[in-house]
Amino acid sequence: MAYDPGAIDATLAAAVGDEPALIAELRFAFVEGAERALTAMTLAKDAAEWSAATARLRGLAASFGALRLMALATAAGEGRAHDPDTLKSLRRAVSRL
Template sequence: MAYDPGAIDAALAAAVGDEPGLIAELRLAFVESAERALASLETATTRDDWREAASRLKGLAASFGAVRLMALAGQAADSPRDPATLAKLRRSVARL
C-alpha cells in the first residue's frame, strides 16, 4: 500500500493555511494518535474492541486525509482480528 506524504500535509494546509509550524504540530498529533489507535488494535481481546479500535483509526485517518490508511482501517473494522491485516496497518502507520 503506497503512501503519499503530501496528502496529509495538503489536507492540513487546506485547514490551517500556510503555517508550517502548526502543520508540523498537527502532523505529530496525528501520528501519535494513529500509534495509540494501533496499540488499541494490538491489545484488543474481543471482536467489539477490535472493531472499535479499527473504527477509531479509520475516523482519525479520514479527518487527516489519509485515504489509504482510512480504507485499510475500514476493512479491518469489517473483518475479524487478523494478523496479516494488523501487519498492514503497522506498516501504514509506520510510513506516516
C-alpha cells in the same frame, strides 16, 4: 492504492494555512493518535473492542485525508480481529506517515 505523502500535509495546510510549525505539530499528533489506535487494536480483548479501535483509526485517517490508512482500517473492521497480516499492513501504513 498508492501512498501520497503530500495528502496529509495538503489537508492540514487547507485547514490551518501556511503555518509549517502548526502543520508539523498536527502531523505529529495524527501519527501519535494512529499509533494509539493500533495499540488499542493489538490489546483488544474481543471483537467489539477491535471494532471500536478500527473505527477510531478509520475516523482519524479520514479527518486527515489519509485515504490508504482509512481503507486499511475499514478492511480491518470488516475482517477478523487480531489478524496478523492486517496489523502488519496497518503498522506499515502508519510508519510511512
